Amino acid sequence: MPTGQVIKTYNGFYYVLEDGRELTQNPELLSCRLRGRIKRIKGSVVTGDMVEYELLGDGTGVIEKRLPRKTLLHRPSVANIDQVIITFALREPDINSLLLNRFLVLAEWSDIPEIVICLNKTDLLPASADEFVKPYVDAGYRVIFASAHEKQGIEEIRSLLKGKVTAFAGPSGVGKSSLLNAIDSNLSLTTGVISEKIKRGKHTTRAACLLPVASGGIVVDTPGFSAAELEQLDKNLLAGYFPEFRPLIEKCYYNTCTHSHEPDCGIKNALAEGIISQERYDAYLNILQSILERKKAY
Ligand code: GDP
Structure with missing residues (x-):
């Protein structure tokens, strides 16, 4: 089955650049619909997705399958x-x-x-x-x-x-x-x-x-991505999203350490020694707090 990449979506149509074609200023795109079974799953195909499609006689196509994604950003997807x-x-x-x-x-x-x-x-x-x-x-x-x-x-x-x-x-x-x-x-x-x-x-x-x-x-x-969804994050993974904190996490005494109030915390020790910055640590605490508040709200 032929494959291609979704370049844009509009009104239920998915515009696909067929593999082997070049993305130019005015590319020739194949307008496709989604096959029923993938259509029922919201967000199953978005811009940037690699897909398999079937060519129809009228020059349009039907997307049969989405290939595995490397990454997915939300809002817009x-x-x-x-x-x-x-x-x-x-x-x-x-x-x-x-x-x-x-x-x-x-x-x-x-x-x-x-x-x-x-x-x-x-x-x-x-x-x-x-x-x-x-x-x-x-x-x-x-x-x-x-x-x-x-x-x-x-x-x-x-x-x-x-x-x-x-x-x-x-x-x-x-x-x-x-x-x-x-x-x-x-x-x-x-x-x-x-x-x-x-x-x-x-x-x-x-x-x-x-x-x-x-x-x-x-x-x-795109007009820009929203950073409003961080409250969905797993609080235990948050410190790992600060690259300079990563090697310090294993130095914490408690393996459930949230790096906020616990003694003998690798990250707080590094902060005291000036190895990590106050600004980054404060941002960590702020995001942690918003995750905890969201949890309380449910
Ligand atoms: P966007 O919303 O991030 O896409 O921002 P825009 O590109 O629309 O720019 C917003 C405003 O900032 C416009 O009035 C631009 O003229 C102005 N702007 C953009 N780049 C610069 C820059 O390098 N220097 C200055 N002084 N103004 C800029």
Whole structure:
């Protein structure tokens, strides 16, 4: 049976790029419906999924089977993302480090293989942000400084995109669309006043779509992923989503340690010694608290 990748979905149709064809600006896509038995399972096929389909005589297709996924991001649902570039602005809006940490945990939880931080609008920042990024660099994340307006960091992002499917995540207004347009003007994503975009967003439910980048790679066209779902996380796994905490967990005296109030905790000891940052530890406690509160609510 032939296979391909779902490039976009719309109104019950799944637009598939047949294997062997190239994703171009105006790709030739096969419009497919879902076979009844997979249709009944909500979210069984989403943008980015690899599928097996049957060709019908009228030039359309029927998706028979979804192939195993490498990764799955929610809201909007996109499968098989190789990389996420978590984008924040240094100013306008001011960077919110707790939200940045929530996005990082979301990406770690979703098992995205490459996680990169991009800090945009360097043109608005008079001083260096090296101090701010230190905990993230120490945790092993690559940090890119960019300015969509001054074309800073654009070449670095272009080279990161090559050969991968990349999603840009981050709050509204930080410049994700502006960066994508600076990377490839053919993408022509709408940028602009935040409130107008939100207004428009209310009227249109846009599903994610995969777009080719002229210099190589594929990006997910989406207004951004929500980091609101972390409350669903298993609290016992949370510390493992902070890469620099991982080797410390086994040093805890209690194997049920939540790294909050217990004595002889590997993570708290590392915090006291300055090995991990207060900001990252506070973000851990904050997310832990929201998981515990959600549990109480049920
Ligand atoms: P998105 O919601 O993350 O896609 O953000 P947009 O790309 O729509 O940008 C939001 C606002 O920030 C727009 O008014 C942009 O002109 C502005 N903006 C984007 N990038 C930069 C930048 O590098 N520097 C400055 N000063 N403003 C920017």
